[in-house]
Amino acid sequence: MSERDERLSRAASAALHATDGSDTAEPEAVEQSTVDGVNEFSETAAQLGLATTPVQPPASLRDELMARIALTPQLPAIDDGEAATGASAAPAVDAVTAASPTLRLPAAEPAADTAADAPDAPAASSARADSTVVEEPGPAERRAAARWRRPVGVLLAVAAASALFFGGLAIGTLSDSTPPSNPSQAEELAAIAAAPDSQRAVAEVAGGGTATLVWSGELGRSALLADGLAPLPADQTYQLWYIGEEGPVSAGTFEVSGKGTTWHVLEGEMSAGDTVGVTVEPSGGSDAPTSDPIVAIAS
Amino acid sequence: MLSAVSENPVAQSSAGNAELAAVLERVAAGDQLAFGELYDLTSARIFGLVRRLLVDHAQSEEVTQEVFLEIWQTAPRFDATRGAAMSWMMTMAHRRAVDRIRASQAGRDRDQRIGRRDLTVEYDDVAETVEITIEHERVARAMTRLTELQREAVSLAYYGGLSHSELAHHLDVPLGTVKTRLRDGMIRLRDELGVSA
Numbered sequence: 001m002s003e004r005d006e007r008l009s010r011a012a013s014a015a016l017h018a019t020d021g022s023d024t025a026e027p028e029a030v031e032q033s034t035v036d037g038v039n040e041f042s043e044t045a046a047q048l049g050l051a052t053t054p055v056q057p058p059a060s061l062r063d064e065l066m067a068r069i070a071l072t073p074q075l076p077a078i079d080d081g082e083a084a085t086g087a088s089a090a091p092a093v094d095a096v097t098a099a100s101p102t103l104r105l106p107a108a109e110p111a112a113d114t115a116a117d118a119p120d121a122p123a124a125s126s127a128r129a130d131s132t133v134v135e136e137p138g139p140a141e142r143r144a145a146a147r148w149r150r151p152v153g154v155l156l157a158v159a160a161a162s163a164l165f166f167g168g169l170a171i172g173t174l175s176d177s178t179p180p181s182n183p184s185q186a187e188e189l190a191a192i193a194a195a196p197d198s199q200r201a202v203a204e205v206a207g208g209g210t211a212t213l214v215w216s217g218e219l220g221r222s223a224l225l226a227d228g229l230a231p232l233p234a235d236q237t238y239q240l241w242y243i244g245e246e247g248p249v250s251a252g253t254f255e256v257s258g259k260g261t262t263w264h265v266l267e268g269e270m271s272a273g274d275t276v277g278v279t280v281e282p283s284g285g286s287d288a289p290t291s292d293p294i295v296a297i298a299s
Numbered sequence: 300m301l302s303a304v305s306e307n308p309v310a311q312s313s314a315g316n317a318e319l320a321a322v323l324e325r326v327a328a329g330d331q332l333a334f335g336e337l338y339d340l341t342s343a344r345i346f347g348l349v350r351r352l353l354v355d356h357a358q359s360e361e362v363t364q365e366v367f368l369e370i371w372q373t374a375p376r377f378d379a380t381r382g383a384a385m386s387w388m389m390t391m392a393h394r395r396a397v398d399r400i401r402a403s404q405a406g407r408d409r410d411q412r413i414g415r416r417d418l419t420v421e422y423d424d425v426a427e428t429v430e431i432t433i434e435h436e437r438v439a440r441a442m443t444r445l446t447e448l449q450r451e452a453v454s455l456a457y458y459g460g461l462s463h464s465e466l467a468h469h470l471d472v473p474l475g476t477v478k479t480r481l482r483d484g485m486i487r488l489r490d491e492l493g494v495s496a
Binding site: 011016018020038041043045047049051053055058061062069074075187 | 329330332338343346347350351360363364367368371372374382386389390392394434435438439453458460462463466478479481485486488492
């Protein structure tokens, strides 16, 4: 085979993804098959794809994705010749995905241990310079705790970096999450996460799991994402609260089914400085909290 | 529910490359509502291709989700001077579907899959719109210009997700022959379809 035939052969196989082993196993060989970084058969292969019959995916897939992307950072643009063919962009994404299991918090540490450390818990070092995570909301959280009707013993450490959240939750548990049934909630979450002043904070939940609050002061809205919360018996429900100067105000209830991720856009308006708390209440919810919060996150 | 596109097939099929590229540019800037638009314009194409390769509905949904997350993450790196937006996305979808096949399918499943399915272009599918019919027939016609052996190798590779060694085994020919058939088949296809790259 001539050198040109060899290159064309590699290009054809790369475009068809027919090379044995993973696509990225031999990046040099793939690179050598291109002309100025472009595989001359990739457009042809895409035409084969476009000849297949389109099939509408289930509507739930869109809702799920809108929520996912609201919480998933984009890769920075790059200027040099590395840019995006599907193949060359893959390693960076896969690295994030692959790293996620090791980035996750240990599932459920005994509440007493973490509670003792809570105010001083060091923030996990963030791998992302552009992180908007707000760490250690200690003083505000303590203020909120003081406003609670009962002494709060188990406010937990708020110490997690966005890398941990994005890696562990947003990408790691794609398939077993439970999106809300109302599709517009996904749009609302997207709007909150996309607001110019959007912020987020992560906290551990007493009894296991993590909770992430995403909020926008401008919109006066927030959403809570819970990962790994235990399902409750039928006569109980999780209830959300905005805790401000006036004390706790209900922001709706939510259920958790099975293991995985749930998220919920809070009802009502968020005021600056509000803390968001979650309690376990009798089914149907309560007018005022009847138990200690299992998690409280200061905004 | 899974069904062939009917609600808005024209948008799905005829979204011009310029329109898609413009939406993708907004996605690249972090515009989440634009991502919703992009999804609406392309999801049936992506899902259709992934399901063609994987057959299994649940896995196809998972992979489609992976593809769109990757589109979101890598949109800032899309370079319109290197190819069409739709092709960029279809390439990603095909690669992820093939990766899933390689990762999850045991050899026996694969043989059954090949035995059971028609791996050529779906001539008998009723295309839902004129637009799709045209694209479909253009490719189908181009495929007829390949030799039967080339068509078989290209179809098994693209629509069946078979690798070189699997093709060699399935067709009972040496690896070099497989590579040559794929190469010559793709050259002929490219020329017949008149695509630039």
